[in-house]
Amino acid sequence: MIPLWLIPLFPIIGTIALTTIALSSSGSKQGPAEGVTGAVAVFFPLLSFVSVLVLSLGMPLEGIRQTLGTWISLPAFQVDIGFLFDGLSRIMLLFVTGITTLIAFYSIGYMRGDKSFARYFAYINLFLFSMIILVLSDSLPLTFLGWEGVGLCSYLLIGFWHADAKNSKAGNKAFIVNRVGDVGFLFGMLCLISIGGSALLSYDYLNAWLLNPVSAEMIGTAMPLLSLAGILFFFGCTGKSAQIPLLTWLPDAMAGPTPVSALIHAATMVTSGVYLLARLSNLLVLIPIVLNVILFVGLLTAFWAAIAGLFQNDIKKVLAYSTISQLGFMFMAAGVAAFDVSIFHVFTHSFFKAALFLGAGAVIHSLTGEQDMRRMGGLIKKMPWTSLVMIFGFLAIIGFPGFAGFWSKDLILEKLYVSGPMGPFLYGGALLTAVITAVYMGRLIIMTFFGKYRGSAEKEAHIHEAPATMLIPMLVLSIGSAFAGFLWAGLIPGAEIFREMLAPVVGAAQAHASSAHAAVHLSPWVFAALGTLAALLGMFIAWKLFMRPMPEAKGDGEPEGFRASWTFAFDTLHKWIAVIPTKAMAWFLDVVINNIILAAQWLTMGIIEILGDGVRSLQVRKVGLQMALSLFGMTLVIALVVIYGGLL
């Protein structure tokens, strides 16, 4: 059996090796040899992937657990470094390591010629390490290590081209917004510690405690704190997974290299919030109020981001908003306690969204950095393979029958409908969102690949099909986005491998939740038909609206007017709620309070100085006078002693 610690070990070795390469080659003009660096960069994620694969095949049903040692050991606080490899982490690890490997491979082509080639891959490997730790850990603190680690890598990679201050500002924003969420995570852990000590931070112990009927009474009394913990963990998830209210960083995060957007800001990192919800499923199902919050936040986010996606001109921004929207779908699923479905959507989404991003990356690469869709068009003839990949991804995301997104989105919609009395309304909202999804994605495909080329002529001459290193991963991912859904095809009896894999982890929680309300029975074919109809409707609207000559592109591609106020609504909100008060407070402290203190200091110093000067002026230059004075003083003292000492 492969020890579990090997999985994170490989990428961290890769990180160290690549950092060494990056630093040691920093003196030379042309940078490190790209072939060797690229090989190292792909090799270690690949090793991780292979070891995960081998482990997955031999995994017992209850999972594998390994404890490496204690991390923090105090009488009141004990945390181990331990790994847990079960159904949930298996699936997450499989696609995380797999997609990372693919994208690392893609990046060799994409990043060719960049001076910081080795640094880029060092970050990618570090990201993989953190993500593996996040997914593989058996306790919340260690998950938090990965949680902040991925945030850090995201920061580093968004600001990767740091010569441009705009990029590093976007990175800062991502990190800070994530930090806000992370503090929520930390406080969630503190709540759990208050309830039952640090042992509760371990997933196994937490689940055992929650499911044990003996502790029911204790849970009952701890319910307010438990609900608070749930809300706080969810708040952490909203930061990482870009949900309302902490969602503004993700569109800005598109400043990073496109493969990074594909890997971190679409396929893996942003889904870790969903992962955490699934991990804590046993906790969440006990507190319906938190589930409801998750559900509505998910629905609102999905709908809001879908509309915002309609207004974007930047190809990556459209994809970013669609990611937020899809994450909203996943949260909705988690909100109705269908954690396995939400993970399934994570899984399928990672394929088609990665494919879409990589395709967009290929387009941008071939247009030498052009991201504005209004200056694209007609690329299907020049880049057929890329177009094919993108169209596959498009079909998957809108839920075209047979493609991956169809199955997972269909399941989510179904779960929403049967969730309870509010079900039909939720279903309606989600279906509407699905229609909008099809509209803006159709808009993207139409503006990019159909019609006439609208960009400058010199860029047109440069357009070329992506090189093989980029194309191969794209094709693999597009195959995935076509067929990954068959792992849990609701309409095909028996095709439920995915659900069975997750059942040991989230099954108990979902059973608990579904027993709470009566199930509504409706044929799955109805949902499938309605879903398909939504996709077709959306495509039709997009075709009607956007399949016509485009106006001339002007400006920097940012939306204007009501579109901007919709898109940047939360930016404005953050600005008024957090940024401006903080700045005002800092200004007040700096300009008012600090100056008062400085004035007081100046006054005190002045007094001391005047006193010192006065004394000093007595003792300038007159040694004789001073000695005479001291003699006189001495005489006085002796006289006093003689007089009062009883001698006189």
Added chain:
Amino acid sequence: MELQASYIQIVALLLFAIGISVTLTRRNVFFVLMGVELALNAVNLSFIGFAKTLPATASVAGQILPLFTIAVAAAEACIGLAIVIMIFKSQESADIDNYSNMKG
């Protein structure tokens, strides 16, 4: 009439008073130095005078310490004169009031 122990102290007191007066009142730097020596001598005399009022072993310390005082005085005179020589070079004056424009 016999020699009294306090007579010695009174002589020492007079010498000390004269010594310190010389140090503080005279303007010539050499007199300042000599005044210090005189005061030190007075202290030595006082030491020995007191030593003689003590019995046996106790009387030893008072007779030893003047030796050290003399040695320290020698060192002090040595340094003091060296400094005087140095100052003389730049000031061309023995008047200590003229030395006061040294920074300090």
Added chain:
Amino acid sequence: MLLHLLVLAPFAVALLMVATSGFDSKSTSRIAILFGAIFTALSIRLITVGYAATSPIEWFTLPGTSTTLYYSLISQGINVWMVFLSTTVSLIALIAARESFGNNYKNFAIGIFALLGAMNGTFLASDAVLFFFFFEAMVVPAAILIAAYGGKDRKAAAMNFAIYTLAGSAPMAIALWYLLSVGTGSSAGHLFMAYQGVSAPIQTLLFVSFALAFLVKTPLFPFHGWQAQAYAEAPAPLSAVLAGAMSKAGVYGFFFWVLPIFGSDSSMMNLMMWIGLFTAVYGALMALRATDAKKLLAFSSMGHLGLAIAAIFSLSPTMIPAVLVLLVAHGLSSSSQFILTGVAERFAESRELKKMGGLAARNPVFGFLFGFACIAALAVPGTAGFIGEFLILLSLWQVGPVPAILAGLCLILSAVYMLRFIQAVIFGKADKVETRPCHKISPFDAAAVGVLLLLLVVFGVRPALIMDSLNGATQDEVVADMEDSEDVF
């Protein structure tokens, strides 16, 4: 013997350095670094020894009291790490100073060794007066070094620093003398008993006098006026020592003297906790607005130490390891940051954040180290800072949600200003700084800082390396002392 060596030998070395050549700074620096390394090795040895005490040597009897003072040293769980910090950071400062001072290296080394001896004495003294003696003695070499090697306003900075700290601890001298005159001994336990015997208004007065000295030294909110100026004007290696090791003397004083003596007065403890929290927020917000790189670091350091103070006075059972780990982490990260900022200052020839930038592209090794140091400073899990801040959060959470929320706010704010700092110094356009030749961080400096950063990661993954030294008598003693004010001595 080890303790004596750590306290007295630095002074001897300082004297020895007087005899070295002032003109051949290369060989002088070699011998200074050699001695610095020896002291570091000794301090590591001290960590492995853990608890140790010297037999008290009678010092003098305080006039007006019957209390005999002793020269006696003691090492326990916490102060061994403080000594480790002071020796390590001094060594790093000696290494980094090679680049900056040239012919003046000798005198700098003399000052640093004197400072090192005084710091070690402060951390190891078990006699209150001995502690106070070294506590005051620290100011002298530090102020002289600032005045001699600092930036433009060095005279004013040194003056402010000296007057502030000396005036701040003057009441403590009187309070200490008073306690000694009513008490029977000069250990913390004796002082505690003496304190119990006096009337309530005097108790308050005594507490305020003691606290003031440490409030100024740490520094906490209303008494921080000297800090930013002194840290900014001091040469970078000295700022590293000041922030990395000397500022710990204030926290240590709170922990080792104020808490055992005054720990029974819960309202005062509570007040101190709020002052600490306010300082933490204040430092973070000030760092947000700072335009001077070293002032930013000074405020950040102030914020972190404010958190440490808040944790100490939360009196939670987890606070001792929390504070210890935070102090070690802060010492390592802030000193490496100061040293790197000094390098950046040399590159950019300015301390203004506006004039820096683009250093990552121009000098990737420097950029890597700088980024690493800053990220370690914002308590990313996996570095020692996280362990410290998380445990502090835990300690404050046990007091109530509001202190913990304020501490959480500091976590966010520290991310904000640190990222701003990173962006201003190493990111941005490379051509902002016009090309000059010799713009490489020296490999020696890089290695020294690298070791510090590596230590941060090692302690972050295995904090037991630090916390294990608490598994002596100390922890129980202090906690028991805090919880009920019975006579445990």
Added chain:
Amino acid sequence: MLALIYFSILSVIAVGSALCVLLSRHPLYGALSLVVSMVSLAGIYGLLGSPFVGVVQIMVYAGAIMMLLTIVIMVLNGARDSKTPMFDRVSLFVFPSVILLALLLGFALISTPLAFSPETWRGSVALTSATLFNTDANGPGYFLLFEAIGLLLLSAMIAAVLLAKKNLGSKESEETKEVQ
């Protein structure tokens, strides 16, 4: 009785020559008066039974130190400012305080009972050396002080040489400075 007569003579000489120091204008006269005062003090030491201190007084003080002083006065022409007033203006302040101090202390002395002890030891060479070089652990430990004095004298010598060398101010010393 005889002792009192000797003492009276010697002390009158000592105090009188000390007054000469105070009142003489030329430093050379002052120095010579001081020598006289010191020699008579040495006599008092002998009279009191400390012959060794008396001998050292003559050899070191009257001999070495005062000779050095005299030589320096002669070399530097110490009386060069003979036109300036002898006394500083501070004198107005100093003399009364000194007299007052002397009166006070004298009063204190007289009112203190003080008498010679019959068992006091004679400060012979043998006793002095035996005490001075008693290196017993329980001994008085003067030998340490003795060593310290040795160091002090050495350092004073070095310092004097350095100061005097700097004073030369010749080109040679400038050059050595530059070489360093």
